[in-house]
Amino acid sequence: MRITRLVCGHCGDILSGLGQDKLFFCSNCGRGWSLGEKGLDPMQVQCRAPADSHLPLPFWMVRATVHVLKRTVRNEFTATMLKFGSRYEEDVLSAKKTETGGRSDRRTFLFPAFPVDGLPGTGVSLSEHIHDLPNKLGAGDPLPDICGGYISPADSVVLARCVAVGQETEKADWLAEIEIVLSSVKSTLIILPCIPEVEKVAIAETGVSFFRRSVPAWSGIIDYQSSRA
């Protein structure tokens, strides 16, 4: 395990994490920092995991305006496929499409700030439980040590769009094509208390969990947390 040692630009405390980490949380003053090409850039952070939580992990909360420019749905898709069998012809099916779009709405996305296989799916589930998160810690409350923040602020915007696409594909219709762009994007790092179970890890009280084997950095995260316990 390689540990990167950096210093908080606000209080001068040492920031630590795993070798590949790009996001740092100062457990002394509560500031957040992202590692850019020129050093550490300040970043918005909210801590919702108490200092004694077993497994505090970083997540991205991204607020954005979602513009659905075009949404094309196939009509009678199943019936058509049965009728044409393997002779799938785009020009025959093209008449059976409905195109909508041109709508915008504000959404808030929540997803891990560390790589997880199937991250957009976890993000779709987690974004439905934004109102079930534990409260922010009060001023002066002791703060936890975290590691594992690997997804940069720039990548958080890309992944928020993936989650938005995931939300569209989950609707009960035959989505054929979608064009989505995000604007007015604001990303905040959120530290949430997680609970290790047998094979899974539960994310706070959201009812959403992920398999520990689907996190490539899992053993590093566990080694880091147990060395600080």
Ligand SMILES: [Zn+2]
């Ligand atoms: Zn600090």
